[in-house]
Amino acid sequence: AQSVAQPEDQVNVAEGNPLTVKCTYSVSGNPYLFWYVQYPNRGLQFLLKYITGDNLVKGSYGFEAEFNKSQTSFHLKKPSALVSDSALYFCAVRVPYGNNRLAFGKGNQVVVIP
Amino acid sequence: NAGVTQTPKFQVLKTGQSMTLQCAQDMNHEYMSWYRQDPGMGLRLIHYSVGAGITDQGEVPNGYNVSRSTTEDFPLRLLSAAPSQTSVYFCASSQGGGGRETQYFGPGTRLLVL
Numbered sequence: 001a002q003s004v005a006q007p008e009d010q011v012n013v014a015e016g017n018p019l020t021v022k023c024t025y026s027v028s029g030n031p032y033l034f035w036y037v038q039y040p041n042r043g044l045q046f047l048l049k050y051i052t053g054d055n056l057v058k059g060s061y062g063f064e065a066e067f068n069k070s071q072t073s074f075h076l077k078k079p080s081a082l083v084s085d086s087a088l089y090f091c092a093v094r095v096p097y098g099n100n101r102l103a104f105g106k107g108n109q110v111v112v113i114p
Numbered sequence: 115n116a117g118v119t120q121t122p123k124f125q126v127l128k129t130g131q132s133m134t135l136q137c138a139q140d141m142n143h144e145y146m147s148w149y150r151q152d153p154g155m156g157l158r159l160i161h162y163s164v165g166a167g168i169t170d171q172g173e174v175p176n177g178y179n180v181s182r183s184t185t186e187d188f189p190l191r192l193l194s195a196a197p198s199q200t201s202v203y204f205c206a207s208s209q210g211g212g213g214r215e216t217q218y219f220g221p222g223t224r225l226l227v228l
Contacts, residue, residue: 004156032213043118043204043219044157051214090156094213101147101172102217104156 003027003103004093010109019081021108023074023091032094033074034102035065039087047089050074061085081112116140118220120205126226127195135190135223137205143218145211146188147172148180150201151222157204163188164211195227 005024013019025031032051036044048059055067065076074091091105121136139146147162159172163182177199179191188207192199203223208215 034216036219041222043221044206044217045219046216049214049216092157096213101159101162102157102213104149104158106154106156 003095004091004105006089006091006105006108008108009106010111012111012113013081014113015083016080019076019078019085019110019112021076021089021091021110023076023105024072025074025091025093026072027093027096027103029096031067031074031096033065033067034092035059035063035074035076036090036092037087038090038107044090047076081110083112083114086110086112118205118207118218120203120220120223122223123221124224124226126228127192128228129196131195133192133195135192135203135205135225137188137190137220138186139188139205139207139218140186141207141209141218142185143207143209144185145209145215146182146205146207147217148178148188148190149204149206150174151204152201160190160203162211192225195225197227199225200227201225 034049035047038044048057050057050067058064088107090107092102118139148160149157158174161180163169169180205220206217208217
């Protein structure tokens with residue numbers, strides 16, 4: 001069963017405009033949710049996570065994400081996109097059984113147009 | 115503090131050959147894992163370890179072996195390479211394996227099996 005869905009393959013946004021990368025999840029129990037970013041030919045870098053508490057989570061590089069339990073979503077947002085934000089973004093959720101592994105979405109390519 | 119390092123960066127193998135992908139971390143992390151990244155599929159867990167001497171299978175373990183003789187090192191062995199193992203391989207580490215922890219990723223090894 002798909003644990004994480006990132007419905008868009010690519011997100012194009014003009015520099016200075018708001019950026020949203022969508023993520024929905026389907027796991028039982030309380031979800032642990034993560035966003036990672038991958039720049040070309042690099043490993044993944046941690047952006048932010050939701051474990052418990054405030055539904056609005058602030059992370060690195062001006063990114064934030066809102067946990068919405070009723071919609072089972074954890075969308076990543078940035079108020080004003082930069083060209084340097086162009087990268088591949090992955091949403092991940094802890095699978096709460098067995099080995100507590102992270103299930104990753106397929107990733108979203110973000111292209112910020114100057 | 116080098117973080118997570120991986121060698122080699124790129125490797126070409128012929129079908130049936132064996133090789134070892136190296137991974138090391140200098141953060142004294144207990145939990146280490148190997149993922150493969152394929153286009154449109156996100157990252158999938160191959161094997162993981164919760165400490166020296168302890169390893170277990172992830173989502174896609176077939177064709178791969180691991181061992182963890184020290185806290186720092188977690189090599190991944192391909193016993194008899196197949197074209198289906200063409201992928202980008204990432205090693206990651208975290209302080210614990212409970213699912214809350216941030217994972218730190220290496221730069222990756224790009225493997226081509228002919």
